[in-house]
Amino acid sequence: MTFPWPAPGTPLSEVPTPMPVIDEDRLAANIARAQTYMAEHGLSFRPHIKTHKLASVAQVQLDAGAVGINCQKLTEAEAFADAGFDDILITYNILGPARLAGLRALNDRVARLTVCADSAFTVEGYAEAFSSTAKPLAVMIECDTGGGRVGVQTPQAAADLAAMIVAQPGMRFQGLLTYPAVGGAQAVEAFLAEAMALLDAQGIACPVRSNGGSPDLWKAHLVPSATEHRAGTYVYNDRSMARAGECGTDDLAMHVLATVVARPTPTRAVLDAGSKALTSDLLGFAEFGEIEGLPGARIVSLSEEHAVVDLSDCTGTLPQIGQQVRVIPNHTCVVSNLFDRMVFHRGGVVTRVEPLLARGTVW
Amino acid sequence: MTFPWPAPGTPLSEVPTPMPVIDEDRLAANIARAQTYMAEHGLSFRPHIKTHKLASVAQVQLDAGAVGINCQKLTEAEAFADAGFDDILITYNILGPARLAGLRALNDRVARLTVCADSAFTVEGYAEAFSSTAKPLAVMIECDTGGGRVGVQTPQAAADLAAMIVAQPGMRFQGLLTYPAVGGAQAVEAFLAEAMALLDAQGIACPVRSNGGSPDLWKAHLVPSATEHRAGTYVYNDRSMARAGECGTDDLAMHVLATVVARPTPTRAVLDAGSKALTSDLLGFAEFGEIEGLPGARIVSLSEEHAVVDLSDCTGTLPQIGQQVRVIPNHTCVVSNLFDRMVFHRGGVVTRVEPLLARGTVW
Numbered sequence: 246m247t248f249p250w251p252a253p254g255t256p257l258s259e260v261p262t263p264m265p266v267i268d269e270d271r272l273a274a275n276i277a278r279a280q281t282y283m284a285e286h287g288l289s290f291r292p293h294i295k296t297h298k299l300a301s302v303a304q305v306q307l308d309a310g311a312v313g314i315n316c317q318k319l320t321e322a323e324a325f326a327d328a329g330f331d332d333i334l335i336t337y338n339i340l341g342p343a344r345l346a347g348l349r350a351l352n353d354r355v356a357r358l359t360v361c362a363d364s365a366f367t368v369e370g371y372a373e374a375f376s377s378t379a380k381p382l383a384v385m386i387e388c389d390t391g392g393g394r395v396g397v398q399t400p401q402a403a404a405d406l407a408a409m410i411v412a413q414p415g416m417r418f419q420g421l422l423t424y425p426a427v428g429g430a431q432a433v434e435a436f437l438a439e440a441m442a443l444l445d446a447q448g449i450a451c452p453v454r455s456n457g458g459s460p461d462l463w464k465a466h467l468v469p470s471a472t473e474h475r476a477g478t479y480v481y482n483d484r485s486m487a488r489a490g491e492c493g494t495d496d497l498a499m500h501v502l503a504t505v506v507a508r509p510t511p512t513r514a515v516l517d518a519g520s521k522a523l524t525s526d527l528l529g530f531a532e533f534g535e536i537e538g539l540p541g542a543r544i545v546s547l548s549e550e551h552a553v554v555d556l557s558d559c560t561g562t563l564p565q566i567g568q569q570v571r572v573i574p575n576h577t578c579v580v581s582n583l584f585d586r587m588v589f590h591r592g593g594v595v596t597r598v599e600p601l602l603a604r605g606t607v608w
Numbered sequence: 609m610t611f612p613w614p615a616p617g618t619p620l621s622e623v624p625t626p627m628p629v630i631d632e633d634r635l636a637a638n639i640a641r642a643q644t645y646m647a648e649h650g651l652s653f654r655p656h657i658k659t660h661k662l663a664s665v666a667q668v669q670l671d672a673g674a675v676g677i678n679c680q681k682l683t684e685a686e687a688f689a690d691a692g693f694d695d696i697l698i699t700y701n702i703l704g705p706a707r708l709a710g711l712r713a714l715n716d717r718v719a720r721l722t723v724c725a726d727s728a729f730t731v732e733g734y735a736e737a738f739s740s741t742a743k744p745l746a747v748m749i750e751c752d753t754g755g756g757r758v759g760v761q762t763p764q765a766a767a768d769l770a771a772m773i774v775a776q777p778g779m780r781f782q783g784l785l786t787y788p789a790v791g792g793a794q795a796v797e798a799f800l801a802e803a804m805a806l807l808d809a810q811g812i813a814c815p816v817r818s819n820g821g822s823p824d825l826w827k828a829h830l831v832p833s834a835t836e837h838r839a840g841t842y843v844y845n846d847r848s849m850a851r852a853g854e855c856g857t858d859d860l861a862m863h864v865l866a867t868v869v870a871r872p873t874p875t876r877a878v879l880d881a882g883s884k885a886l887t888s889d890l891l892g893f894a895e896f897g898e899i900e901g902l903p904g905a906r907i908v909s910l911s912e913e914h915a916v917v918d919l920s921d922c923t924g925t926l927p928q929i930g931q932q933v934r935v936i937p938n939h940t941c942v943v944s945n946l947f948d949r950m951v952f953h954r955g956g957v958v959t960r961v962e963p964l965l966a967r968g969t970v971w
Contacts, residue, residue: 248683248969249706261706261971295912317913320611337880337913338869340930343612343624363870366929394914395870395878425911506701507726507758515758517700517971521945525888548788549658549941550680550700551757566729567703578912582884583945585968605948605968606611607624608880 250586255595258569260588262504263518265580269591271498272302272480278496279462279479280309286466291315291334291455293477296578298601299587300328302480313357315457315475319347322358324603331356336387336422336457336475338367338395344608345374352382359383359419363396368409368416375415383419384410385455390436392425400440407449420453424475425460430467437470460489481577484535485528500537500571501580503552508566514542516552518572521583523547526576537571539564544572613949618958621932623951625867626881628943632954634861635665635843641859642825642842643672649829654678654697654818656840659941661964662950663691665843676720678820678838682710685721687966694719697818699750699785699838701730701758707971708737715745722746722782726759731772731779738778746782747773748818753799755788763799767806774812783816787838788823793830800833823852844940847898848891863900863934864943866915871929877905879915881935884946886910889939900934902927907935 251260260266276292283290292306293315303314303325313332316322322333332355339348339360352358352375362368362384375382386403389396397403403421410418421440423433437454444451456471459478465471478485481499482492503518523534525547533544533552541558552572556563564570574580581587582604589596614623623629639655646653655669656678666677666688676695679685685696695718702711702723715721715738725731725747738745749766752759760766766784773781784803786796800817807814819834822841828834841848844862845855866881886897888910896907896915904921915935919926927933937943944950945967952959 249710259706264970340867340869343622347612363872364929367869370930389872393876394911394916395872398872504703506703507730509726509752509758509761513756520887520889520942524883525890525942526883527888548757549945553757566727567733579883579888582912583968584970605946607627607947 250598251588251595253595253597257502257590257593257595260502260595262502262569263516263522264502264588265499265574265584266502266588266590267481268498269589269596271496273305275480275482275496275498276306276309279476280311282463283465283474284310288465288471289473291473291475292480293317293475294321294325296477296480296581297587298581298604299599300325300602301599303330306480312473315477319344319351319608320606321603322351322355323347326351326355328602333357334359334455334475336361336424338362338364340367340370345370348382349374349378352378352380357383359385361385361387361422362406362410363387365406365409368406368413371416372413378415381415381417383417385419385422385453388421388423388436388440390423390433391429392423394425396423400436400443403440404443404447404449407444407451408447411449418449418451420451420455422455422457424457430461430464434468434470437468441470459486460491463491478577483577484530484573484575497573499574499577499580501534501574503570503572505564505566505568505570506551512555512557514554514556514564516554516570516572517550518552519550520547521549522580523552523572523574524576524579524583526579528575530575534572534574537573539570613961614951614958616958616960620865620953620956620958623865623958625865625932626879626885627865627951628862628937628947629865629951629953630844631861632952632959634859636668638843638845638859638861639669639672642839643674645826646828646837647673651828651834652836654836654838655843656680656838657684657688659840659843659944660950661944661967662962663688663965664962666693669843675836678840682707682714682971683969684966685714685718686710689714689718691965696720697722697838699724699787699820701725701727703730703733708733711745712737712741715741715743720746722748724748724750724785725769725773726750728769728772731769731776734779735776741778744778744780746780748782748785748816751784751786751799751803753786753796754792755786757788759786763803763806766803767810770807770812770814771810781812781814783814783818785818785820787820793824793827797831797833800831804833822849823854826854841940846940847893847936847938860936862937862940862943864897864937866933866935868927868929868931868933869914875918875920877917877919877927879917879933879935880913881915882913883910884912885943886915886935886937887939887942887946889942891938893938897935897937900936902933
């Protein structure tokens with residue numbers, strides 16, 4: 246049996262569950278709102294495709310005014326290059342001979358490709374891989390401005406690494422980049438401003454200063470040294486974005502449709518959306534998502550294909566077995582990644598189904 | 609660029625990361641050990657394929673003596689039926705007209721197909737869908753023996769539902785089933801024994817009593833009323849199984865290979881295995897996996913493509929940037945589900961790469 250992906254015109258009530266679905270109007274509004282904000286503040290906008298992994302959505306983002314796309318791994322960049330995208334930033338340290346060979350091939354066919362580095366080791370890898378190419382590799386220095394993930398630790402380290410890049414014929418220094426901006430706008434601004442001053446003192450041009458994160462999207466203008474902002478989740482939004490006040494419930498473009506498959510007790514419902522549909526990402530929540538229109542219902546545990554819902558404090562009409570519900574996921578980006586296709590709808594009627602790019606791939 | 613899946617003969621050190629890899633010898637030993645134990649105790653063994661989703665592994669499990677396979681959703685059962693498996697138990701309530709149509713088609717082509725029910729609603733759905741089929745649907749009653757997920761709540765409810773099934777010409781009552789057995793062997797045994805007595809009093813045969821769970825695998829003999837045990841994770845094992853004392857470190861057949869892509873500070877390493885490789889399943893742990901051979905190194909946070917490792921208390925040789933490490937995942941079943949293929953090795957040399965069945969599908 247071929248899986249019955251829903252045809253255009255199918256009401257959501259007939260869509261197989263568990264299934265994430267995207268509201269076309271909310272998606273369009275989210276894209277437009279963010280782009281308008283960036284334009285108002287004179288910032289370039291570079292959406293991160295990890296959230297959707299869909300060529301059509303990336304194209305709408307570009308058509309709205311985005312300068313290019315952001316990928317997190319080589320396979321994503323390759324898939325979007327195959328789909329015709331020609332301005333791609335990979336916010337990752339690309340390491341090792343095999344990955345570097347892939348990067349070299351990609352650089353030859355993508356008009357504007359940029360990668361990141363935060364160590365001499367990474368820069369040396371790029372330098373060696375691109376020592377004999379006609380087209381230099383554009384590299385940004387990733388800076389740790391408080392996020393505690395990757396990135397050089399000080400503006401001086403950024404300037405030193407930039408000097409290494411500038412000295413290499415196979416590389417071109419493109420600028421500074423940061424994510425996530427846990428320290429807030431002030432910390433990002435202070436780091437960037439100091440690094441830019443050090444670069445300026447060395448006579449090194451730093452054309453792009455790229456800040457990132459959906460949680461910081463509406464604060465992007467508070468970092469005057471930034472020229473660009475990157476964000477992924479904003480396109481769909483999710484429960485964590487709503488909690489942070491970054492979006493309203495009317496801006497939630499993704500829901501995971503699920504069916505009540507059991508009502509073992511008066512206060513327990515079980516859904517067919519488990520950790521293989523919602524993921525176990527809690528992002529600080531105590532529940533694994535929220536059921537729309539069922540206040541007080543709590544998704545208290547997930548197994549792989551089941552969600553257990555505690556209805557003890559539910560003040561809505563209790564869901565019956567067989568009933569479809571809509572779950573607001575904690576984190577949309579990881580939900581997309583579990584499905585091979587994405588279903589879109591407008592007003593509860595399916596508009597299209599699109600295969601994801603670079604899902605299930607590795608580096 | 610086609611993704612460079614490693615050819616047989618490739619050393620693991622050259623395998624692209626992040627990548628789960630399976631140790632062939634440990635896999636074979638895990639399969640043999642569990643089957644021997646079940647045979648010694650006169651229990652049928654029915655491995656759950658959700659852990660591996662691989663035809664070759666399921667075949668080895670059958671060849672070792674398993675009576676059939678266990679699937680958790682219709683698409684898994686369809687994919688394994690396509691691969692030739694003819695004894696399939698789907699431990700799920702199959703609901704709704706579209707899913708039931710798929711189930712009917714599957715029942716026609718699988719020699720021995722069995723599903724579950726825990727409510728009159730589910731039984732009525734089966735009864736209607738199978739009212740005019742030549743081949744009745746085999747149904748087991750799922751019982752909640754303390755797991756708090758799906759399942760009828762009392763032995764009397766099980767007996768009542770069995771009577772409903774027996775009254776339907778399109779259905780055949782196959783027996784009782786439980787998972788997970790959080791209440792322990794005594795609770796499972798008490799429930800099964802009482803339900804069997806009630807069924808016997810009604811003159812209803814109950815040929816199969818199926819108990820389940822890898823955490824309870826070596827206690828399966830403590831439930832004398834059970835005729836069958838089901839388990840998935842045991843085939844690979846994982847960090848949670850080792851913590852529970854269900855396996856030793858030499859029985860861990862899956863590792864996730866990862867590369868250190870950054871060493872931003874003396875006490876921080878960042879790996880290229882994030883929540884899209886390891887998942888966020890904590891299963892009660894404080895860390896998102898364990899790095900083999902690096903005692904005290906703690907995977908403290910994951911973003912989608914990065915793992916942040918705190919080396920503050922690491923007593924081993926600190927990993928260097930570019931170095932490959934082996935992560936013992938908290939939960940193997942959800943890791944498999946993120947990758948389109950699985951890489952096997954023997955003694956650190958790749959033996960084969962096999963595509964997963966029914967990954968990225970829905971119900």
